[in-house]
Amino acid sequence: MPAPLSRRRFLQLTGTAALGATTLTACGSGSGASGNQINFWGAFASKDIEKYFQKQFIDGYNKTATGAKALDVRMTVKQIDTIDRLTQTAVASGRGPDLITTTGPAQTLSYVNNGNLLPLDEYVDKLGWRDSFLPWALDAARVDGKLYSLPANLETLSVYYNPATLDKHGWKPPTSRAEFEDLCKDAKDQGIVPIGAGNAEWKPATEWHVTWVWNTFAGPEALYEALTGKRRWTDPVFVEAIALLKSWFDKGWFGGSTDRYFTNKFTTVYEQLASGKAALYFNGSWTFSEIGPYFGKAAGNDATWDWAPLPSLNSGVPAEVQPLSIGTAYSVNKDCEHPAQTADWLTYVLADPRRQLDYLSSTGVAPAPVKMPEKDFPSDIDPRVKRQYLELSTAKNIGYTTWTFWPPKSDTYIYEQMEKVLTGKLSPKDYCADLDKLFQQELKAGARPPVPAPKGA
Structure with missing residues (x-):
């Protein structure tokens, strides 16, 4: 993310993510797709990030996709301020993307509750996700024991x-x-x-x-x-x-x-x-x-x-x-015609620590929560950035960011009503009491995102 637009602020303002802010369109969805390719919508915070993503994650993958069942990925760039709404509208109409991108567990949960997503459990071992991703990260992507997304970036x-x-x-x-x-x-x-x-x-x-x-x-x-x-x-x-x-x-x-x-x-x-x-x-x-x-x-x-x-x-x-922040997650549409190929592309983009760390070093975009051995860090990466992600990849005392693990209404309450506490218009006791009432309602309604155990790294 180019300064001064912070990644956190960017995610909230757009409802999308710098890591492509992406959507894979389903074949036959009316977007020009054909049966022998996966069309991809991307929206980026800068032209440099867009060019990097095209070269490394689109062109790079297409060169490796071989065999009778292989599908090329074709990217079409969309506006960053409309792609999230386009995705939601498409999914609601039944003509949605193969890959649904969200801003993290809370938004993913809404798609799960609406019955829009395919469970991804069959790919965990088949594609090596269990070995690639940090255990808590996969736990945070599960709903009722089933894996519905892959987390795509990690911050603290x-x-x-x-x-x-x-x-x-x-x-x-x-x-x-x-x-x-x-x-x-x-x-x-x-x-x-x-x-x-x-x-x-x-x-x-x-x-x-x-x-x-x-x-x-x-x-x-x-x-x-x-x-x-x-x-x-x-x-x-x-x-x-x-x-x-x-x-x-x-x-x-x-x-x-x-x-x-x-x-x-x-x-x-x-x-x-x-x-x-x-x-x-x-x-x-x-x-x-x-x-x-x-x-x-x-x-x-x-x-x-x-x-x-x-x-x-x-x-x-x-x-x-280390409070954990997952700003982006990827899920597969239940109507996806090519879930295996889509999962294969996800593996290429997210599961290789060297690709993720090169992306971090080149663009500043946070990497996926994958295991990051020191040997995989680029030699030219800022040592301060390297130290942060080395420590995150081995974190034993994980914590929780409000925007990742609280239900959406409770999260909004936390920052809006805290202003009243700071100005003396609301007491800390009443602030917490009102939060509790709202949170219990959302918890009962199933609106709380998955929460990994505090020592799950």
Whole structure:
């Protein structure tokens, strides 16, 4: 994703994904398809990504597709802001694509509940998916024990910082609540914004902070219990986490003040981080694709950046929890005429770690959650990016991002109503109580996405 459009914001704005934002059209669907090819709709965030995808994943696959049953893939590029609606309309009319692309488990679930998808379990062993994908990733794609999608990208939340700023003031990336709060107090006293933050351009940015605080204060075990209906969101551990986050906003630690948080743009945050005016930035790994223009030669300065794992904010919560984000998933239409060939193409695109890591290195697009041995990383990949995905591929303490594992109405509630908490119009207790009522309704209705166990990596 080219800066300054973040991958996370792009996914939400378009309802599609940078990894092609793709759709395979069914033969005979009226799109010019014929029985001896698979037509493919693609929409891309940049021309460079489109060219890469065409060369590596379309032309490259077609050269390997041989035999009497082999089908070529033919790509037609569509507009990024309409392809999701086109897909939904086509599927609803019974003339939909062979491959349905969604923004992750929640959207996939809606297609499953409507009876639109084919189970993919027969390909798990036949095509080596069990050996290729991280176990939790396949678990997150199952509904009632059946596999209905393949996850197509993987991201997490981390702490970003300017090493020179921390060195100058004798700080280190915090690993505990005490270290975090001490750094923030010291930074505030010296006129430095402790946490670069703002949601002026993207209101759901507020859920990033709810996500990392819940994962590091309440912890993955408590979140898993709540997401699976074994614990309520009114539990004190969730309420206390929200109250703690509000107290930090009240101190002016996020964005300089609560008022500034609502007016700060992402450009402002990156510029503050590069200039030493902000100490830390809690954000997703989509940062890799947008931070570059603000540091080093591209920005006319000598600033550098790095990242660190999230600190543990509470006793009993493991260190370095990595909340998981699945921004894209691929499913096969139940009316697909060539499911085996479609699954074969999915294997080519997603299951090979070298192809995925080359894609990451060349375009910044997040790779699929496949096993990533160090030998498969390109020699020219940014070492900071490499370190992130090496750690993700072996993660033992996985957590949960709200936009991936919460039901859609509950997710929207989390970031919209949190603004009222930050401005004092809604108490943390009432915030969690109202969330619980909504979540229980969605859980009962079967609207909650699949949730892997917290130590399933």
